[in-house]
Amino acid sequence: MKNLTLNALIIVTSMAAASGALAQDAAAGKTSFNKCLACHAIGEGAKNKVGPELNGIDGRKSGTAPDYNYSDANKNSGITWNEAQFKEYIKDPKAKIPGTKMAFAGIKNEKEINDLWAFISQYDKDGKTK
């Protein structure tokens, strides 16, 4: 009986630790997003800048931000953005979408990419965090 209680305690504690780690990732991702801010907005009221606004990117088809003038390469890439697609893209945008006009070398660090996705994917299409 004593053991059972202890096990339950361990499970609860490790679950709390896991959700804590997730929150941190999004916070770190917000810092990383500073690299994107010159060209991209996200959140409520986000507007297209040099690049399209990135609200609701999880599940959004490439090249579909309203009123943004995409390159044909981006528009016709056939990508539906999700975690895997985004992570591959942001490592080396020009390799994933040859001919893209996104002038960004990419991010190589896996943890930074994970954090960035945790941050960006929080936003739904209205720029509200889920």
Ligand code: HEC
């Ligand atoms: C120098 C400006 C610039 C920077 C910096 C930049 N981007 Fe972009 N991004 C663009 C442009 C321009 C496009 C549109 C590309 C096209 O139409 O070919 C784009 C497109 C995208 C797309 C595809 C959107 C869609 O609707 O299909 C994603 C996702 C994206 N950028 C994410 C990022 C992230 C995340 C960062 C930061 C790590 C970043 N970008 C940094 C300019 C930039």
